[in-house]
Amino acid sequence: MTVQGDRLKAGHNKLDGIGALVSEGEKSRMEQLDYTLLDRQDISLTMFYPRSEWNSPPPGATDHMVPVNDEIVVSCRFYPCDKEAPSILYFHGNGEVVCDYDDLAPIYNHSRLNLFVADYRGYGASTGDPRFSTMVSDAHGIYSYLRNLLTEGQFVDRLYVMGRSLGAISALEVAAHYQDQLGGLILESGAGGGGWARWITASDDQALWDELQRRHLAKLQSIRLPLLTIHGEHDELIPLERALELRDLLSSEIKDLLIVPGAGHNDIFLVGMQSYMEALQSCAD
Numbered sequence: 001m002t003v004q005g006d007r008l009k010a011g012h013n014k015l016d017g018i019g020a021l022v023s024e025g026e027k028s029r030m031e032q033l034d035y036t037l038l039d040r041q042d043i044s045l046t047m048f049y050p051r052s053e054w055n056s057p058p059p060g061a062t063d064h065m066v067p068v069n070d071e072i073v074v075s076c077r078f079y080p081c082d083k084e085a086p087s088i089l090y091f092h093g094n095g096e097v098v099c100d101y102d103d104l105a106p107i108y109n110h111s112r113l114n115l116f117v118a119d120y121r122g123y124g125a126s127t128g129d130p131r132f133s134t135m136v137s138d139a140h141g142i143y144s145y146l147r148n149l150l151t152e153g154q155f156v157d158r159l160y161v162m163g164r165s166l167g168a169i170s171a172l173e174v175a176a177h178y179q180d181q182l183g184g185l186i187l188e189s190g191a192g193g194g195g196w197a198r199w200i201t202a203s204d205d206q207a208l209w210d211e212l213q214r215r216h217l218a219k220l221q222s223i224r225l226p227l228l229t230i231h232g233e234h235d236e237l238i239p240l241e242r243a244l245e246l247r248d249l250l251s252s253e254i255k256d257l258l259i260v261p262g263a264g265h266n267d268i269f270l271v272g273m274q275s276y277m278e279a280l281q282s283c284a285d
Helices: 016-021 024-028 041-047 098-102 105-110 132-152 167-181 206-221 240-249 273-284
Strands: 062-067 073-079 087-091 114-118 159-164 184-188 227-232 255-260
Touching: 041 132, 062 132, 073 098, 073 105, 073 132, 087 132, 087 167, 098 114, 105 114, 105 273, 114 132, 132 159, 132 167, 159 167, 167 184, 167 206, 184 240, 184 273, 206 240, 227 240, 227 273, 240 255, 255 273
Parallel strands: 087 114, 087 159, 159 184, 184 227, 227 255
Antiparallel strands: 062 073, 073 114
């Protein structure tokens, strides 16, 4: 298997001109954006495919019901291997649940990576219903919970955030707000640059959508964390071009890219397992 990889400096991004959209003030006070425009039922039905599956954790793993407000909890599972090893906060895809990772977590652990996988509202044992805005806002509570868990457990302070497919949205939110506390950002089979024009209806206020897009792009360009992008060459759901566009938007000085030849959206890990895990290990070193 051949693997394409490269490393770019932010100064050579194709979309550097978009920097005009981001003032220094916006970069320094990255506030939490209001994504409720994306909470329409027709959008949620397209974006989310919740499953309420849950099981007992395998040996060594622990379950965590993370409170994200006074009424809602989000189910998560922690697969630790070594307190001296890096940890990954992982947001999964829109048709997955935490327990799907019971078989994959040992591979992460074998590579000396602690793995903490988070569900969304309505997924796994979580309460509530999934919405775009709460998916984004819940990422803050999940991050804070894991940060406290690692500190109290005396794990080494080496935390990375990772998002697969839809999970890239949550990972980008965490990366934008806590980058001084993180070692890097990992995006697998993901996109997240906006491009919401297909959801705008004749009755919508175009100015509101334009402002949300502008502020969302500003948030993305504020991210300076080392970036690893992993994508299948033949991803049929999120074309490689969309992942590369997102990659260009970020201001990271280090941008590593792994394109897995012959892989699609849902078989990327199986097709490229060796190179995939090598890239994760290299990122977390």
